[in-house]
Amino acid sequence: MRFTLQLKVLSLFILLITKFTLKAQDKRVLDSLTNIIEHTSDNDLKIETLLKRSDVYPLALSERAEQDILQAEKIALADSNYKRLAEVYNFYGYLLRALGNNQKAITVFGKSRAAAISGDRVTLKGHAEQNMGTTYASLAQNDSALYWLDEAYRTYSSVENTKTQFFLNVVASKGLLYNNVGKYDLAIIEFDKAIALYGSDTENRILSGIYGNKGNALNLMHKHEDAIDNYIKALKINEKYKDSARIMYNLNNIGLLFSNLNDYQTAKKYHLRALTIAKRLGYDERNPYYNMNLAQDYKGLQRIDSAYINFKKALEIAASIDNDSWRAVTYRNYGNFLLTQKDYKAAEEYLTKALKIFEVIQNITEIASVKSSLASIKIENNKLGEAQTFLNSVDSLKGVGYLRPMTTAIANQVAIEYDSIIGNKDSLLVNYKRQLTLLDSLYNQNEKMAVLKAEANYQIERQELLHQIEVQKSKQKRITTLIFAIILAGIAIIILIVMVLKRRQAKLLHTAQLEQLEQEHLLNLANTLSQAEQDERKNIAHKLHDEVGNLLSIAQLNVSQLATSGGIQETGQQAKLQATSRVLGEITESIRTISHSLMPIALEKFGLKPALQDLVSLLNTSDDIHVEVIIDGIDDTTLWPAQLPLTIYRMVNEVLNNILKHAKAGNILLQIIELENAVTVYIEDDGIGYSDTANTKNGRGLVMLKNSIEYCKGMIEISKAPNGGTFVFAEIPTHID
Structure with missing residues (x-):
């Protein structure tokens, strides 16, 4: 008694909470519908509006929805409005079914059918018959369900220009019913009818569910190639519409197919993807199949502990939901798993539970x-x-x-x-x-x-x-059959391997194409930036050399003339003019050096070969070092990548400078050879040799040099020479596809 009172109080509390938490949008709709009901004198409009308002109420306010429906029924009966009366009973049946009162819902759908017949409303009669069929199916009364679904199909067929959707609903419902009772061949016939109803509209969103259910039937009949074909069709449609829930179902079904083929590793991959989506959508706590399928995969992979964990989770979910079919399948699979683990007592317990449910749903x-x-x-x-x-x-x-x-x-x-x-x-x-x-x-x-x-x-x-x-003849036949089976298996394995390799190759090709596009984009961007940098360097170098250098030269000339003209007699003033002249000369020389480092003038005006020869000639003016140069080719670099001549020049300049600063060398060999599609640069000295410490401390230029050469798709090697010095070798392509 006390428990009943507590339950009533709790129900009232939930009702009050629901009342005050109606969405603002729903409340506005209710207010608008209520206004029409209270002020209209048109009974037909009042019935229609009452039904709409009953549909807006949430399930927690089902009593209000029922009041609206019964008020609409009263008006329709008084007016003998059989069309509206049939609609009223259909609405009432939907409400009762949502509340779990399926038996009463069937009675009400029967009233809807009678009203439709009285009003000569054939389509509404078909709706009522279809609703009776699907409701009987939920009660596992399969014969009655099939009878009324067939009646609905015949009723729709008697009306010209009946909407395709009406036929589709009936056919799809029959297919699902046959699937549930294990009559998969009949289910496929119904699903094919549904697909045919859409004709050329092969990517209709509703068809994805039909393809998925047909795939399930084919999979259970071990027609795996046909099953995967239907799963892929469904998956493509759902990916097109970005329907995460249906994609989840498709992935789960594909996993089941691989599980039936004993490819548990692949099955696990698809089932994990399905479970990930289920968790994101909040479905994982409402359906035991995801964990149960994973448990089967782990069992096949001999990971028994993981299988136990997922089966336990599936059992928890099955116990918390109101779906006998799912619960029975969970019990059956767990019982069979326990059977393989030789836990016969527990296996018999769960299998017996499953059997009782399957016998009820036939x-x-x-x-x-x-x-x-x-x-x-x-x-x-x-x-x-x-x-x-x-x-x-x-x-x-x-x-x-x-x-x-x-x-x-x-x-x-x-x-x-x-x-x-x-x-x-x-x-x-x-x-x-x-x-x-x-x-x-x-x-x-x-x-x-x-x-x-x-x-x-x-x-x-x-x-x-x-x-x-068997006798000897039977034995020979058996051997022949076995050989034939092995041949078929070999062909199947080869086909499977080819399909997997093609699929993997297509995926790798697609990835490579994406990477190539990205690299081309980065290369184009780098080329643009590099060209902009070179143009800016060239501009600055010209301004320093032609403008600033000339102005400094004129200033130095004027100061020199002033110092030698005799116009200034004081010795101190003469000394200052001479010092100023020297400073101006040093500044001029520094400006020229900076200009040359930004963009060598000789390289720009005369080309790579003369510029390198000029650089070597300048070094050979020193008594401390001798550079021997061998250059074969590189007379015409116009067909090379634009930045390549400057890269080679800077590489040679940087290496020679490092030798002068750090190697203590007396002789240097510089060898540059142009090949058919590349150019090689070899530099060797007889100095103290290459040092990692020195390179780390002073080799910032070498690091930049390596990056520049790698950017040009080339390679560079720096190491100790056999004679104790250092050699540098680089090879850079002159033509890049």
Whole structure:
């Protein structure tokens, strides 16, 4: 009693909270609709507005929504307005279904159908029939669901120019229903009907769900190539519309396909991507499939601890949601996992829970699968009578509904184990022939990889037992079949490898193209900046050499003339004029040196070869060092990259300066040779040799030099020469594609 009172108080509190937390936008809509209801005298408009207002209320205010619907019903009945009455009952059925009262919802949808018939409203009659079908499906009353969905399709077909969407809803609902009960061949027929309804509109957003569900059916029938084709179609549509939720479902389904092929590593990759999106969207706590699928992958990878963790998480989610089908699948998978770990007691507990739910929702293929697993447990526990009961039940189910090929194969294998234990050779032979027939039917282009992998665990045992049963002719046939299967498997593996390699190659090509575009962009940008820098250097060098240098030369000449003219007699003044002349000369020389370093005048006016010869001639005027120069080619550099001559000149200048400053050398060899598509520079001295310490301390110019050469796609090597000095070798391409 006290608990009931507390529950009522809590419900009232939630209702008050909901009332005061209505979105501002919804409140404005409610106020507008209320204003129409209170002031209109048009009953048809009042009914329409009452239904709209009932649809705006949140589920927590369902009592108000129900009041609006019942008021609309009263007006429609008084006016004998059957069109509106049919709409009223449809709205009422939706509300009841949302509240979980499916049985009452069916009754109300039935009233909607009767009103539509009375008012000769055929389309509304189809809506009511479709709603009855989908509601029966949620109650697992599959025969009634199929009956009313078929009625809805016939009703829509009787109306000219019926919207495609109406047919699509019915067909898609039938396909999902067949999927849920394991009749995958019939589900595919319905999904194909839905796809055909869209004709050439192959990228319609709604089609992504149809392709995904069709892929699920094909996957469960082990038609993997067709399944992946439908998954990819769905994925492309969802990526086009950036539909994260549906992309998540597609990735999860692709992972299941690879799991069925025993490629658990690839399956895990797709399932992790799906789980990442699910967490971002908040779906991971509302659906156990993501963790359950990961658990299956970890089991296949023999990472048992990780499998346990993900199964436990899936079980927690399954227990917290109101979805019997998901809960049953979670129990079944966890039970089968425990069976592989030989925890027979816990496995039987969870499989029994799953069986009870599957029997309620009448999923024949799942019932057979679970009973096969339970029979296997009974055999392990030496309860052969109970095992026989389960096996007989599975055998009887084969004629009732569609069973997945692998479900049948597993059931046959359990029966073979049972017959082997009890020594029933006749039954053993029958079951082996069944198994062989089933396996032979599975060896086709779409299924060979999955079947070969799934059956590998007992292939040897099967051959040994068949040898004891079959005659020599049968043995030869078996060997031929095995060879054929191996050939098919080899072809399949080759095709799979080629597909993977092509896919990887396409991805690498795409990445390389992107990197090339980025490099070209950076190169163009660097070229532009480099050219701008060279132009600015050239401009400054010309101004220093031609303008500032000339002005300083004139000033020096004037001072010299003044000093020698005799106009100034004082000795002190004469000394100052001579000192000023010397300073002006030094400034002029410094200006020329700076101008030359910014842009060598000889390089610009006469070219690379004369500029280098001029540089060497200048060094050879010194008595302390001798430079021997060998230059082959480089007479015409007009076809080279614009910055290359200056780079080579600066490299030679920088190395020679370093030798003069640090090497204590007496002789230098400079050798420059132009090849077909490159130019090589070799410089060697007989000094004290290359030092890492000196290079670190004074080699800032060398670092910049290396960067410049690498920018030109060249290479440079600096090391100790055999004679104890230092040699520098560089090779730079003269033509860059």
